[in-house]
Amino acid sequence: MTEAPQLPIQMRRDGFDPVEELTRIRDSEGVVQTMTPFGVPAYLLCRFDDVRQMLSDPIRFSSNRPAPFTLRAGSEISQEEQARLRAGNLIGFDPPEHTRLRKMLTAEFTMRRMRRLEPRITEIVEAALDDLEHAGKPADLVAHFALPVPSLVICELLGVPYSDRGEFQARSARMLDMSSPMEERLAASQENRAYMAGLVAEAQARPGEDMLGMLVREHGDDLSTDELVGISGLLLIAGHETTANMLGLGVLALLRHPDQLAMVRDDPARIEPAVEELLRWLSILHTMPPRITTTDVEIAGQTIPAGSLVTASLPAANRDRAFIDDPDRLDITRGDLGHLAFGHGVHHCLGAPLARAEMRIAFPALFRRFPRLALADPFEEIEYRTFNAIFGLKSLMLTW
Known part of the structure; x- marks a missing residue:
């Protein structure tokens, strides 16, 4: 009988919340040694200030790591294949290489560009709401709304055929499923690269007006x-993946807080601070990609030796009392207090303006269309995507 995989502590949740053990670590020693989902030992940071310091310092905490730091023993691949898999992956490089790659994309993700996209995002949201309504109640919000909206937006923006969504969604699910063997996740990654290589070849031959065409032309x-x-x-x-999980979990969180749901639905001024508070409170990324120390580093009174892998618990950090008062309470009136849900520093999420725009449009539109929206199943029976690198829901059956 195959033994069930052990979920690393930084991925454990108790409903919406980080598990009590993560809270205890944050409020006591602050740093512990743990295992990454890749089966490699690492130091785990849990305090807001410590995590922010790590993310702010690419010199002492490097993202430019060799594959043996992330692959289990026996999963090694050739240096040539390692280089191909890493090429273009912004999160795996430090400045100046990271800077070179990122600056080519920055103009496509500005707030000004996102504002121009808002009418199209609104159309996509309304079409998804039509589909949800036509599905009949009860209907799965994840399948009919939370996943289709960001999938269609990024397909149009990037230049990926939306008809291929079933294939790339299945591949990404395999890549992000930490309960699967490393070999299976690596195979999914290689399949994804082969698919994208075909789209790149088409763009190189006939560059369109989408982002991939822009990259080829410019x-x-x-x-x-x-x-x-x-x-x-x-x-x-x-x-x-990220926005889809935020939409699903965000709706569930607001359904559990009906007074705050009403504010999101009825008061346009509330939606932007609501998005920021949901990002903080849910922290759907368990952790950022691990860093490697380039020198001995002292964190929370402990010395982390040079050459060590360091990771962080974003849910624990975003609920640190040293960062925010009454951190376990969802309060959409707080505003943006500088959470770490999108990371921090040079690797701060490039697509954050797009994700914010989608949530800012999608949440109130959903609640206005279905003012009596409610759970079709008991809250206690809702299933979470526990072993996924991005926290989310398997499904969310709703009625109205």
């Missing part, structure tokens, strides 16, 4: 084909 001489494949693959996965 930066084709500066980016290798492998880098184009890596950039587009990262944007596709990150662009739909």
Whole structure:
């Protein structure tokens, strides 16, 4: 009989909350040694200030790590394949290489560009609401709304055929499922790169008006084909997985707080602070990609030796009493207090303006369309995507 995989402590939740053990670590020693989902030992940071310090310092905490730090023993791949898999992956590089790649994309994710996209996002949201309504009650919010909205937005923005969504969503689910063997996740990653390579080849032959076409036209001489494949693959996965899980969990959180749901639905001034508080309170990314110390570093009174892998609990950090008062209470009137849900520093999420725009439009539209929205199943029976790298819901059956 195969033994069930052990969930690393930084991925454990108690409903919406980080588990009590993470809270205890944060409020006591602050740093412990743990195992990453890849089966590699690491130091785990849990305090807001410590996590922010790590994310702010790419010199002492490097993202430019070799594959043996992230792959289990026996999963090694050739250096050539390692280089291909890393090419274009912004989160795996430090400045100046990270800076070179990121600056080619920054203009596509400005607040001004997102404002221009808002009418199209609104159309996509309304069409998804139509689909949800036509499905009949009870209906699954994840399948009919939370997943389709960001998937279609990123497909149109990037230049990926929306008809392929079933395939790339299935691949991304395999890649992010930490209960699967490393070999299976690596195979899914290689399949995803092969798919994106086909789209890149088409864009190189006939660049369109989408982001992939822009990269080919404006930066084709500066980016290798492998880098184009890596950039587009990262944007596709990150662009739909994160926002989809925020929409699903965010709706569930607001249904459990009906007074705050009413404010989101009825008062346009409340939606932006509501999005920020939901991002903080839910912290759907368990952790940021691990860093490697380039020198001995003292954190929370402990010395972390040079060459150590360091990771962080974002849910614990975003609920640190040293950062925010009454942190376990959802309060959409707080506003943006500087949470770490999108990371921090040079690797702060490039797509944050897009995710915010989608949530700012989607939440109130849903609650206005269905003012009597309610859970179709008991709250206690809702299933979470426990072993996924991005926290979320398997489904959310709703009635109205």
